[in-house]
Amino acid sequence: MVDVVTLGETMVLFQPSSQGKITDSQYFLKTIGGAESNVALALARLNHSVRWISKLGKDPFGQLILKTLQAEGVATDYVMTDADHPTAVFFKEARPLRDPAVYYYRKHSAASQLKPTDFNDDWLAEARHLHVTGITPALSHDAFLLVEKTMQRARELGLTVSFDPNIRFKLWSKQEAKEKLLKLLPYSTIFLPGEDELRFLFSEVESIDQIIDQIHSQGVDLVVIKKGTEGSKASLKGKIIEKPAFKVDHVVDSVGAGDAYSAGLLHELLKADLHSINLEQLESALVTANTMGAYATQFQGDWEGAPTEEELNDLLGKEVLIDR
Template sequence: MDIVTIGETMVLLTPENGLMKYATTYNRKYGGAESNFAIGISRLGHQAAWISQVGNDELGKGMISFIRGEGVHVDKVKLIDSASTGLYFKEVRNESDVRVQYYRKGSAASFMSPDMLDEEYLKKAKYLHLTGITPALSDSCYQVILQAIEIAKRNGITVVFDPNLRKKLWSEEKARKVLLDIAGQSDIILPGVAEGEFLFGESDPILLGKRFLEHGAKIVVLKVGAKGAYYFTSDEYKLVPGFKVEKVVDPVGAGDGFAAGFVSGLIDELTIEKAVERGNAVGALVTTISGDVEGLPEKSEIERFIHSPAEDISR
């Protein structure tokens, strides 16, 4: 197993036309940072497992079937009768105005607990991928993350952490404390500049990268939007330029795509710079298709795009 990730996936409903208050029909898809990442990893030719909990309802069963169909291992996803699968709505008004509304309080995933983790299963992985969304769902979900990190450390598994800040889920004080706690226990951090500023009160990318290193990370990849991403190690730092996209259709999920591209590069033993380049390319391609995972590319598509960046990828 290359990657194990843990977190909530929800049913995604998007109005077919116009604003939600006028919509009578919706497209149904699935989305969640961790499963988006796992699907991205799978499409790039690696083995990924997603651990979660969903309602024992038709939407939960459909979600598991969909994610399994993308080649992701779902044998550690629990179905429970006591809570429902979470929902969220995405209203794309235009490419620069995408509004998301969550209905996840009390969802099945929010009741995840550490006893659902199987150390023998987790220790098969090379990487453990976590986000800052899961610990925000509930105290028990936070304990799941801490227990997963403990297992990873005990078994030499590299911990990859994407802060993925969601201010609506908890107080800023608690978010800052918990995210810094997890960051301090992680080997690789994948923040955006806004998340770095939230955590450290600093907006300069170079200083932010160094702050994350000082906090305990071995590798920091700081995303700076269309400009690309910086990587930082104890020896060097460098900006890896992003790729131009002629038309952004849907920006949601680009960060998860970036993470999948970058980590897949590490699995393929690329240099850090080339792994970041792959992350930039995956993130760019994701924005050209509507939906959280529909734009995640296969490796052959990434190779073509990287070597022909001037090509129009608006599709």
């Protein structure tokens, strides 16, 4: 049984080793990053069985991505290779008192060639849940169609589906983002937007509660709104729960915190049937998600700040790790 299947682009990530500016740095740390694989890696660290699907170039960067995911226990059995297009790379630059800036080199990448005819029902065989984000559909129209098809098939096959809009305005126009993300929304059972993303997608609707009602009316059971330092607010078919953020004094790197949050939420929800989530379970899922999101901000890198199950239980006060 596979707990979670994810589909999306993963890139090689370079960041100045000194946290300095790209223009001034001679040395760069090399790792990988991709919203969907960040979630997969975090879930694998929490002992879930996870499959990641994508297309990689036939190059050392593609090999590095595969090696990293496999070493962390993520299944890569359906990853495709495109010898004519490269694996994408991106650079991240820390900005004092701001979130980091990222510079993408992903146009015409192997993953941007993902297309609906790549879809294979076997991707979802024996799987419980599909997690996708709004980054993959931004890569190309064909990639959008593939995400749509995968979500649609997942629902037909009885999987639950989580969808994080993860809006990246560097990848598409505001109009296209809004149109396509709203088209994908009804295929999800769990929607995971940030508060600003929710306001962007439903700019004509006045209050958050009205927006939530509209989303539920499209067949989405659970809406979880990530509010950063204010914690999170969730609506399970109209029943609202809010949980405060896990306090952090200093943020090292905020990129990937949302993915760690999603993984924390799924980790708790996967403990029971995702088709019949109850409020008690949702409450602990929000606490775990807030904790995972906060923990991830304490590490440089998009996924390296994912805790093991023992570390998470220690943070949640369920288990005490012996330090010395």
